[in-house]
Every structure is written in structure tokens, then in C-alpha cells.
Amino acid sequence: MTAYKKLSKEELKREYEAVSSEFSVLCEKGLKLNMARGKPSKAQLDMVSDIFDVVRKPEDFIIDGVDARNYGNLEGLSAARSYWADMLGVRPEQTFVGGNASLQLMYDLISKAYTHGLLHSQRPWCREEKIKWLCPVPGYDRHFKVTESFGFEMISVPMTDEGPDMDRVEELVKDPAVKGMWNVPKYSNPDGVIYSDATVRRIAALKPAAPDFLLMWDNAYCVHEFFGEFVPFLNILEECEKAGNADMVFEFASTSKITLPGAGMSVMAASEANISYLSKLIGIQIISYDKVNQLRHVKYLKDKEHTLELMKRHAAIMGPKFKAVLDTLDEKIAPLEIAQWKRPKGGYFVSFYAMPGTARRTLELCKQAGVTMTGAGATYPYGKDPEDSNIRIAPSLPPVSELEQALEVFCVCLRMATLEKLMA
Amino acid sequence: MTAYKKLSKEELKREYEAVSSEFSVLCEKGLKLNMARGKPSKAQLDMVSDIFDVVRKPEDFIIDGVDARNYGNLEGLSAARSYWADMLGVRPEQTFVGGNASLQLMYDLISKAYTHGLLHSQRPWCREEKIKWLCPVPGYDRHFKVTESFGFEMISVPMTDEGPDMDRVEELVKDPAVKGMWNVPKYSNPDGVIYSDATVRRIAALKPAAPDFLLMWDNAYCVHEFFGEFVPFLNILEECEKAGNADMVFEFASTSKITLPGAGMSVMAASEANISYLSKLIGIQIISYDKVNQLRHVKYLKDKEHTLELMKRHAAIMGPKFKAVLDTLDEKIAPLEIAQWKRPKGGYFVSFYAMPGTARRTLELCKQAGVTMTGAGATYPYGKDPEDSNIRIAPSLPPVSELEQALEVFCVCLRMATLEKLMA
The missing domain is CATH 3.40.640.10 (Type I PLP-dependent aspartate aminotransferase-like (Major domain))
Structure with missing residues (x-):
């Protein structure tokens, strides 16, 4: 994997063709995955439902x-x-x-x-x-x-x-x-x-x-x-x-x-x-x-002390999801040098910065492939990100297996949107 | 018991002395009773607490x-x-x-x-x-x-x-x-x-x-x-x-x-x-x-049908309280011809109309004797009853025994306030 900025025009074109066909295959799967909101997962809800006793x-x-x-x-x-x-x-x-x-x-x-x-x-x-x-x-x-x-x-x-x-x-x-x-x-x-x-x-x-x-x-x-x-x-x-x-x-x-x-x-x-x-x-x-x-x-x-103990149990569910996101991005996106992202230790989101001018297009492609994410621009007043760059990834809701699928889609869509921009 | 309007000045004075001494006795009891708000009673709450199962x-x-x-x-x-x-x-x-x-x-x-x-x-x-x-x-x-x-x-x-x-x-x-x-x-x-x-x-x-x-x-x-x-x-x-x-x-x-x-x-x-x-x-x-x-x-x-069945069970608790209020007023106040009141078949209140200009004073006396009622005037915009007449009786919260005590106090205070007015 080479950084996109080092690719020649011809290589960019070849990469785009490869990514496009990956995208087509993903679209055909008819996925329906959601990383839009910071919603706790069913496992977390089940874990605390003894509160009703x-x-x-x-x-x-x-x-x-x-x-x-x-x-x-x-x-x-x-x-x-x-x-x-x-x-x-x-x-x-x-x-x-x-x-x-x-x-x-x-x-x-x-x-x-x-x-x-x-x-x-x-x-x-x-x-x-x-x-x-x-x-x-x-x-x-x-x-x-x-x-x-x-x-x-x-x-x-x-x-x-x-x-x-x-x-x-x-x-x-x-x-x-x-x-x-x-x-x-x-x-x-x-x-x-x-x-x-x-x-x-x-x-x-x-x-x-x-x-x-x-x-x-x-x-x-x-x-x-x-x-x-x-x-x-x-x-x-x-x-x-x-x-x-x-x-x-x-x-x-x-x-x-x-x-x-x-x-x-x-x-x-x-x-x-x-x-x-x-x-x-x-x-x-x-x-x-x-x-x-x-x-x-x-x-x-x-x-507070007892609450912190409970939060450790939430962390045991949430942690692996955030690890999956970060590992995937490190493996599939980092070498391409086309984006940056934060490495939070808490909260509910991974804040991702795509190449300026590609966030909206990336999420449009995700939607086509059946993955719903927080709308581009949502993290800015009036829903307008002046750079069209920030994407909020919310990995909490899907189980890890679905999350991995959603991330695969996201990475392909990001690459595709970036290549479109670079080739324009 | 004679209607107050038929009493002579002297008789009014004697009645006032009698009522005042009743009032003093009640004050000494150190009661703490509440008929202020339309709050369901503990018996009603207990009756439905299986909702949490x-x-x-x-x-x-x-x-x-x-x-x-x-x-x-x-x-x-x-x-x-x-x-x-x-x-x-x-x-x-x-x-x-x-x-x-x-x-x-x-x-x-x-x-x-x-x-x-x-x-x-x-x-x-x-x-x-x-x-x-x-x-x-x-x-x-x-x-x-x-x-x-x-x-x-x-x-x-x-x-x-x-x-x-x-x-x-x-x-x-x-x-x-x-x-x-x-x-x-x-x-x-x-x-x-x-x-x-x-x-x-x-x-x-x-x-x-x-x-x-x-x-x-x-x-x-x-x-x-x-x-x-x-x-x-x-x-x-x-x-x-x-x-x-x-x-x-x-x-x-x-x-x-x-x-x-x-x-x-x-x-x-x-x-x-x-x-x-x-x-x-x-x-x-x-x-x-x-x-x-x-x-x-x-x-x-x-x-709705099942809810109406439950409401019958509430009625079995509420009904006797409203009956106690109405019976007491019929017995102790009606013959004096100094007030009127409604006879509701539902809701949470008995609306009582004292002689104009006596509601505030009646409730002031009730308070002195340890019985809290909805403030006079509360049932009118800006808390101002132009007639100073309407009193909202809320009998739902106290058990019947306490309610009867509270009503006794209310009747004495009403008579006292009315006599003060008639003698002024």
C-alpha cells in the first residue's frame, strides 16, 4: 500500500478501478448497518436491566x-x-x-x-x-x-x-x-x-x-x-x-x-x-x-465508586469496538496518508478527518452501500463543515461483527471519494 | 340548628362564643392535616404498584x-x-x-x-x-x-x-x-x-x-x-x-x-x-x-375497558372520602344556610362557596388549627377571587379518619369566619 500522493495519474486510475469494483461487490450485499448515533448496544442495555428489580x-x-x-x-x-x-x-x-x-x-x-x-x-x-x-x-x-x-x-x-x-x-x-x-x-x-x-x-x-x-x-x-x-x-x-x-x-x-x-x-x-x-x-x-x-x-x-465499577463493564463492551475501528483505520487507511483521526479514551465517537472536500461524498457512497453514518457537516453549526472533512464515527450500537463490515464499507467509500477528488 | 340569618344579634354573639371555644379546643390538639392538593392516597398508590412487575x-x-x-x-x-x-x-x-x-x-x-x-x-x-x-x-x-x-x-x-x-x-x-x-x-x-x-x-x-x-x-x-x-x-x-x-x-x-x-x-x-x-x-x-x-x-x-375496571377500584377508595365530605357539610353546614357546594361524581375536588368575603378568613383559621387547604383565591386568575368565596376541598390524600377531623376543623372555622362577618 502506497500513499496516494505518491501515485501517478495512471496508478490513481488503476486504484480507482480496483476500489470501484470492491464498492460494487459491497453494494450487492444489500447491507443495512448503522453507525449514525451514539446509541448504546443491546448488550449494554441487557447488562443493566436488573435495575428494574x-x-x-x-x-x-x-x-x-x-x-x-x-x-x-x-x-x-x-x-x-x-x-x-x-x-x-x-x-x-x-x-x-x-x-x-x-x-x-x-x-x-x-x-x-x-x-x-x-x-x-x-x-x-x-x-x-x-x-x-x-x-x-x-x-x-x-x-x-x-x-x-x-x-x-x-x-x-x-x-x-x-x-x-x-x-x-x-x-x-x-x-x-x-x-x-x-x-x-x-x-x-x-x-x-x-x-x-x-x-x-x-x-x-x-x-x-x-x-x-x-x-x-x-x-x-x-x-x-x-x-x-x-x-x-x-x-x-x-x-x-x-x-x-x-x-x-x-x-x-x-x-x-x-x-x-x-x-x-x-x-x-x-x-x-x-x-x-x-x-x-x-x-x-x-x-x-x-x-x-x-x-x-x-x-x-x-x-460514584459503584458507578465507576459499572462503567468498567460498559468499557468491556465498548473498548473492543473502538479498538476495531482504530485497528481497521490504522491498517487500511493510515498507509494511504489521506486522512487523520483521533484516538479517544472515552466518550462515544471517533472523530475522523477526511481529505477536505470528500466527507460528504464518502458518506453518500456509504449510504449507497447500506451503511448509515452521521450526516457530513452535522458536527458544525447549521450543518455546514467549511472543509467538508469531519466525519463522526459512532461504533457503539452494532455488534463487532457488523461493525467490521461497516468499517470495510467506510474504508472503501473513503478511498473512492478521495481518488475521485485527486483525479478531478 | 338555626339558619344564621334568622339569629338575633345576641344569638349571633352567643353562637360566636360557642364556636370560638370549639376552635380553641381544636387548636390545642396540634393537628397537622392536609387537604390542599389533589394527591392520590397511599392506598391508591399501593393498589397499583404491581405495575412495576x-x-x-x-x-x-x-x-x-x-x-x-x-x-x-x-x-x-x-x-x-x-x-x-x-x-x-x-x-x-x-x-x-x-x-x-x-x-x-x-x-x-x-x-x-x-x-x-x-x-x-x-x-x-x-x-x-x-x-x-x-x-x-x-x-x-x-x-x-x-x-x-x-x-x-x-x-x-x-x-x-x-x-x-x-x-x-x-x-x-x-x-x-x-x-x-x-x-x-x-x-x-x-x-x-x-x-x-x-x-x-x-x-x-x-x-x-x-x-x-x-x-x-x-x-x-x-x-x-x-x-x-x-x-x-x-x-x-x-x-x-x-x-x-x-x-x-x-x-x-x-x-x-x-x-x-x-x-x-x-x-x-x-x-x-x-x-x-x-x-x-x-x-x-x-x-x-x-x-x-x-x-x-x-x-x-x-x-380503556381494563382501565375503567381499575378506576372502579380507585372509586372504592375515593368514594367514601367524598361521601364523608358531603355528609358532614349536609349535617353541619346546610342547616345554617351560610354556604353552597357542588356534588361532583368524579374528579378530585369539592368546590365550596362560602358567604362572600369569608373564604380567606376561613382558611386562615384552618391553618391556625393545623389544617392546610388550597389557598383562597387559587381557583381564580392571579389568585384573586373577586367574591372571596370559593374554597377547593381536596379530600383524596388523607385517610377517612383524618379527613373527618379536618372537616370538623373546617366547619368550625367556616362558622367562625361567617359569624365574624355577620357581626361586623
Whole structure:
């Protein structure tokens, strides 16, 4: 295998013919494989389904004098707040335990900023002329969709190996129209970057012109290692507090990838002043979230230590899938010198950078061959990757055997799209 | 016992002294009783807690080829949509099954009207100069809080024994600023009124000036009889469709008072065009609601017929409590001719009308004697009952023995407040 850049025009043509015929053979197989979303696999779901055994009898539902089955306790069961405090290193009073989706808590927060304003807002955001928002790229498509949906102007900030480019962020927040910023601080989606302590501290110490700047801290993969040991993370609430920015940050997490994606437990953590302000607004929309599910989770997961043990068992399922992806890319793509990719130790994705101008075409070919991947551009605001290069590989859902087939298809399609580009 | 209006000044004074000393005795008991909210009792919760036995093993979670534990199916499990279609008499495609709270679906709908607009909106409601909203009174405090929270001007419409005063409603909707109306069409909160078919049809045939008029149809007590047989109700979606208003109405229901208040299943029903429009917006905020809980409910409740059987068992617990309230009032208050009250056959409340100007004082005295009731005025927009008369009695939570104590306190406090008024 020779690097494509060293091939002559004639050799490129021959390679293209070979790859094309490989592609045709794959298309004829009528595959139907999916590497589109970060969905846990059935094996992972089965592994944790004994969670449904832990609360069943009438006496199981009473905890700290509260009947989890009835209305009440908007901010969550006291035991659930303590669980998340342990997980995130914050105080129980700084937590608000929600329903099955942290995305809903994030959306609700931004929606309430829009309709009612935040604690330090001068007016609801719907009364502002223009709202701008910082988006480290590549990033999480569902984050971007939320801010797009409210009409905010999204400004891309490049990611480095230590997190977002902070020189750029510090400059941008001088604009009072810049009202917030998305972050996935640990195993960022999709790059798998862990923000360095220095970056976290620079973020916590930001001096935004907007008094109600909203630091969205989506700690979705806070305990989600699949290679190696648990990597500790700074308490962003504490760092913000130290920097005089106690009310600037909201942290989010969930058990969607610890227990069950469709039936997990979410949390929002923030200063007590923020929790109190938000609880008043959230109390208008719901009497309480599903506390039986909270109770079930607390009894099943117990605490951070016990949760980390469970995450080791997830890693035993996830690790081999990520190894399969990386091994295949190392073997089949690396020698061609046509792409780069990250080597994450946790999270749910492998971020892949094809030769500029080939990502969209690669995924189009994958689709023809029956392999669904996250759409090209999805990892950028408005779905537009200016380089047409980033591809998010999500290997968690398919069993290893299917994954290997899907990767074979991906490699062939990538080579084909690259050759088309080189020959054009 | 003599009607108070027939008592002389001197007799009133003597009666007041007698009642005051009864009150003092009650205060010394140090009671702590609660008739504030429509919360099901522990006996009801225990009765249905076998719901947690129905899905437990890995194979239990797969239905119609969908794994309820994973992400997906935003509009709800197909089986859950069919269940609600059966319950409400609508088509499955007209349903959207949510999380544990119909209030959240209602709030989200109004919030989205505010931030993004509805299907037929000319602009998001936050861009309208003024929004007005019709509130049949007395009504549900949490409804009023939602529309108050968005700054809508709430206009009270008196309730009759057949539902809201429709002459008034038809007149009011000629104002294009009037964007919607709250309704609890069966066993209205708190009066327990069932809207007559004629009223329902007049509502369905409204010709509001606002093209995006939003008929909120909170069918919270659709199967919640505690005396007598199930009372059928018209399909409001069909009635609106027949009147050329297919997209005007959103119906809501939940199992909060069928299974569990904190961990039930909610639904929103509307035209397919509305469900499709809303699903796109809701898809930004959540990937899917808790489908394991949906599955659990479908397996446990099965269908409308089976649900009605369960409601008979709830009625066996609820009925005696309502009988205790009505019997006590008939015995201790009726002869005094100082108040009136409704005699509902379902729902969760007894709506009580004290002599004008005495409701607040009555409840203040109750509080002193250790009995918490729904705050006076709560059943009116902005918490202000112009007559200071309506009191919502919620007898569901306490066991009958506690309920009888609480009612004794209530009757004494009512008499005392009335005498104070008569003597002033």
C-alpha cells in the first residue's frame, strides 16, 4: 500500500478501478448497518436491566419520609441530589435532578432565558436585538440545533487538543451580544478531547460583557472511559465561584449511557442562587419529575465508586469496538496518508478527518452501500463543515461483527471519494 | 340548628362564643392535616404498584421491533399511542405520548407558541403586542400560573352547570388578541362540572379572530368517576374537525391519577398536522420520552375497558372520602344556610362557596388549627377571587379518619369566619 500522493495519474486510475469494483461487490450485499448515533448496544442495555428489580414493593418507594410515587420534590429526591453531588463533586443543594433527558434540561434553560431571562438578565432574550453563541467545532449537532432553533447567530471556535481556542473565546466574549457557549468538557463530542485544567480555569475566569453569559457545561461523558482508568475532572462550579463567576455556569449530566438512554436520570448543577431562580420557573411547568426512576437509579448505582465499577463493564463492551475501528483505520487507511483521526479514551465517537472536500461524498457512497453514518457537516453549526472533512464515527450500537463490515464499507467509500477528488 | 340569618344579634354573639371555644379546643390538639392538593392516597398508590412487575427481563423491553430502553420514537411507542387513541376515542396518529406530566406538555406547547409560533401563527407570540387568554372560573390554579407566567392577560369567564358561559366566550374570541382558552371538560377543577355536548359543540365551532387560537382541552379526569358509571365524552378533535377547526384544539390527559402521580404517562392529542408541526419542534429538545414507562403502562393498563375496571377500584377508595365530605357539610353546614357546594361524581375536588368575603378568613383559621387547604383565591386568575368565596376541598390524600377531623376543623372555622362577618 502506497500513499496516494505518491501515485501517478495512471496508478490513481488503476486504484480507482480496483476500489470501484470492491464498492460494487459491497453494494450487492444489500447491507443495512448503522453507525449514525451514539446509541448504546443491546448488550449494554441487557447488562443493566436488573435495575428494574430494585424498587417494586410498596415499602420500596418510601425514602427519607417521601413517597417517590406521589407528587412533590421538584428539585429531585434528596438521595438523587446526593448521588449527583458525589458524581460531579458539587454540593447536593447545587443540583436539580430531572427526567430522562439532560437535553431537555438544557433546552428548557435556554428557552427560559429566551422567554423570561436568567438570574442576571436585563430582559428576556426574546427582547434582545441579536444573540450570538460560541460553538467549539467540531461539536454536538443537537446542541447546535437548540441554539439554531432560537435564532441565535452561532460562531464557530476551533478546538485544540486542550479544548476550545481560548484566545479566540476571550476575545469574542467582549461582545455583549455573545450570550453563551456550548461545552462538552470531557471526551468532547466528537473529538474526544478532555479540556485541560488550564483551559477549564481560563473558561471559569472569563469576563464576558454580557451580565447573563451562560456557560453550558455538558458533562455527558464524565465517567465514560472505555480505555484505561477514570480521569478526574475539575469541579467547574467551584472554579467559576473562585473566579467570581458563580452564577455563570450550568453543568449537565445523565445516566443515558450509564443505565438506559431512553429511561435514565438527568441532572443540572449550578449555584444555589441559580437553582432557586430556575426552580421557581420550572415549578410552573411540572410538579415533579419521575422520582420512582430517580429512586431506582440511586438504589442501583449507589454512588460514584459503584458507578465507576459499572462503567468498567460498559468499557468491556465498548473498548473492543473502538479498538476495531482504530485497528481497521490504522491498517487500511493510515498507509494511504489521506486522512487523520483521533484516538479517544472515552466518550462515544471517533472523530475522523477526511481529505477536505470528500466527507460528504464518502458518506453518500456509504449510504449507497447500506451503511448509515452521521450526516457530513452535522458536527458544525447549521450543518455546514467549511472543509467538508469531519466525519463522526459512532461504533457503539452494532455488534463487532457488523461493525467490521461497516468499517470495510467506510474504508472503501473513503478511498473512492478521495481518488475521485485527486483525479478531478 | 338555626339558619344564621334568622339569629338575633345576641344569638349571633352567643353562637360566636360557642364556636370560638370549639376552635380553641381544636387548636390545642396540634393537628397537622392536609387537604390542599389533589394527591392520590397511599392506598391508591399501593393498589397499583404491581405495575412495576410487568417489565423486568431483557425480552420484556422489545415491542413492535423497538427496544423501549434505547433512544428513539419521539412521538411515543406505537402501543402507547394506540392505548391513548382508545382512551380518548381519537386516531393513534393524532397522539403524542410524553413523559410523566401532562402539565409539561401543556407548558411546552404554550412556550413554543411564544418562542416559535403555532402552525397557523403569523409570528411567534413573543412578537405580539398583547396576548389575552380565556379562563373559565373557578378553574385550575396551575393552568392560570402558566398563562400568567408568559404575561398573558387572563379574562375570567363564569362557569355554568354546562361549562363556560358560551355567549360570553363567543363574544370574547372576536378580539384577535384573544389567543386561547383553558378547559377541563370533564369534572372541571374545582367545580366538577361536565361540559354538556351542546357546550362542547359550541366551543368546537368557535370562529376566533386569531388564526392561531389555541383551545387547551385538559381532559385530566376523563375516566375518573368515583360515584356511578363511566360517563362518555365527545371526541373534541372530531368535533373541531367537523366544524372546520381541525387544528384549533390540543387535548391532554395522563395516568397521574390512574397509576402514579409522580411516575405516570402523559399524552397530547391533536390533528396530524399539529402533531407533525410540534414533533419537529419537540425533537430539538428531547430525543424521546421514557418509553420503558410507556411500555409498563401499556402492559399494565391494557386498554380503556381494563382501565375503567381499575378506576372502579380507585372509586372504592375515593368514594367514601367524598361521601364523608358531603355528609358532614349536609349535617353541619346546610342547616345554617351560610354556604353552597357542588356534588361532583368524579374528579378530585369539592368546590365550596362560602358567604362572600369569608373564604380567606376561613382558611386562615384552618391553618391556625393545623389544617392546610388550597389557598383562597387559587381557583381564580392571579389568585384573586373577586367574591372571596370559593374554597377547593381536596379530600383524596388523607385517610377517612383524618379527613373527618379536618372537616370538623373546617366547619368550625367556616362558622367562625361567617359569624365574624355577620357581626361586623
